[in-house]
Amino acid sequence: MLQPASHKKFRSVRKPRRGLPLFVGLFLGLSVLTAAVVTGKSSLAPAAQAQEEAEPFGVPYRGEILPAVDMHLHPGSYKSLGPLGKAFILDALPEFLPDFLKELSLRASSSLLQNPYGAFIGIKNQCLKSGFRKCGLFAVHAPETWGVVGPETIQDWLEDKKNINPNTGELLYFGLTTVDMTDWEQHAEARLEKLERELRTPYFKGIKLAFIHNSIPLDDPQYDGIYEVAARTGAPVYHHVGSSPLRQLDDFGSDEERERYIRSYDPQGLERAIAAYPNVTFIMGHMGFDFNQEGFAFDEVVFELAHAYPNTVLEVSAFGGSIYDPDGRYKDNVFRRIKEEGLLPRTIYGSDGPGAPGGIGRYLNEVLPSIDRVGYTVEEARMLLNDNSTRIFRL
Ligand SMILES: [Zn+2]
Numbered sequence: 001m002l003q004p005a006s007h008k009k010f011r012s013v014r015k016p017r018r019g020l021p022l023f024v025g026l027f028l029g030l031s032v033l034t035a036a037v038v039t040g041k042s043s044l045a046p047a048a049q050a051q052e053e054a055e056p057f058g059v060p061y062r063g064e065i066l067p068a069v070d071m072h073l074h075p076g077s078y079k080s081l082g083p084l085g086k087a088f089i090l091d092a093l094p095e096f097l098p099d100f101l102k103e104l105s106l107r108a109s110s111s112l113l114q115n116p117y118g119a120f121i122g123i124k125n126q127c128l129k130s131g132f133r134k135c136g137l138f139a140v141h142a143p144e145t146w147g148v149v150g151p152e153t154i155q156d157w158l159e160d161k162k163n164i165n166p167n168t169g170e171l172l173y174f175g176l177t178t179v180d181m182t183d184w185e186q187h188a189e190a191r192l193e194k195l196e197r198e199l200r201t202p203y204f205k206g207i208k209l210a211f212i213h214n215s216i217p218l219d220d221p222q223y224d225g226i227y228e229v230a231a232r233t234g235a236p237v238y239h240h241v242g243s244s245p246l247r248q249l250d251d252f253g254s255d256e257e258r259e260r261y262i263r264s265y266d267p268q269g270l271e272r273a274i275a276a277y278p279n280v281t282f283i284m285g286h287m288g289f290d291f292n293q294e295g296f297a298f299d300e301v302v303f304e305l306a307h308a309y310p311n312t313v314l315e316v317s318a319f320g321g322s323i324y325d326p327d328g329r330y331k332d333n334v335f336r337r338i339k340e341e342g343l344l345p346r347t348i349y350g351s352d353g354p355g356a357p358g359g360i361g362r363y364l365n366e367v368l369p370s371i372d373r374v375g376y377t378v379e380e381a382r383m384l385l386n387d388n389s390t391r392i393f394r395l
Pocket of ligand 1: 072074352
């Protein structure tokens with residue numbers, strides 16, 4: 001019933017890397033911070049600890065303090081990135097800096113920023129400071145792009161005794177596991193067994209997949225075994241839908257290659273599986289947002305799927321932001337439609353952080369004014385921020 005989007009026209013002019021200001025800021029800020037930490041002369045430590053204990057619990061909205069969940073966070077390190085991820089970040093730093101200096105600084109800064117228990121700007125400190133009661137850590141297996149942070153690594157972090165929210169006495173982190181999709185034919189059986197074992201532990205509440213980061217079409221039926229595991233275990237499946245800044249359509253040599261690549265993030269490709277597995281929850285990550293602004297936004301397709309299939313969930317991370325939506329118009333429109341079209345009971349909040357120091361709270365502080373502008377009541381905000389995730393992930 002859904003019409004495939006037209007994939008005929010491709011941009012021929014390369015867009016500038018849009019993450020540039022972010023990464024330059026990150027680099028400069030973290031270089032200073034790293035120097036302070038390395039020399040042991042930082043005066044931030046006692047203040048940061050005191051702040052963690054003193055913060056009131058919850059997210060303020062229209063005079064109330066609401067419980068909240070950020071289900072979408074990426075722990076890891078510079079070292080765990082794949083070659084395209086490293087090149088993307090290095091590319092965004094000032095050209096005059098020698099590569100070894102860029103690498104050194106990124107290694108040091110990411111060891112704080114992307115570490116779940118990193119000092120000052122680490123994920124836990126950011127989550128607590130922003131008032132979240134629970135935060136989801138994503139495993140990733142995309143060797144060419146965002147790299148590999150395996151379920152074993154995530155589980156180590158989840159089992160750590162520091163995995164506690166001092167405001168609630170409950171675990172702060174839960175995990176979304178993933179599956180190695182490469183050389184699938186030879187390894188499918190063993191990997192599906194491993195996936196099912198992980199989902200039967202108390203640690204993993206869902207499966208994170210990014211066909212785009214492995215350049216695999218979303219409609220490839222050979223991965224249906226993953227949905228069968230999801231159906232057996234009740235685990236929701238998170239799909240990244242929408243383009244990715246790591247690869248642009250101009251990077252491909254022919255229209256045929258571009259068509260194939262678009263199939264890796266056009267959510268239309270999921271319709272067959274969504275219909276075939278009505279008991280599996282399909283989460284539309286980023287709602288089809290076109291991060292490259294190449295003319296292939298799939299938010300309309302996501303809305304159509306959400307209306308047609310009750311087993312779809314919308315996830316609102318990373319679109320907007322100072323880079324993509326400086327005046328908040330895009331977010332206002334999306335949040336208004338979600339409310340007006342009755343999709344709010346199936347919409348969940350995530351940031352896609354940390355990204356940069358303070359990034360977890362920064363995104364929240366863009367979303368809250370947006371939902372306020374389009375008239376979300378306190379109850380509706382609570383559904384978006386907390387209740388839906390709690391129900392869907394059984395937190
Ligand atoms: Zn993400």
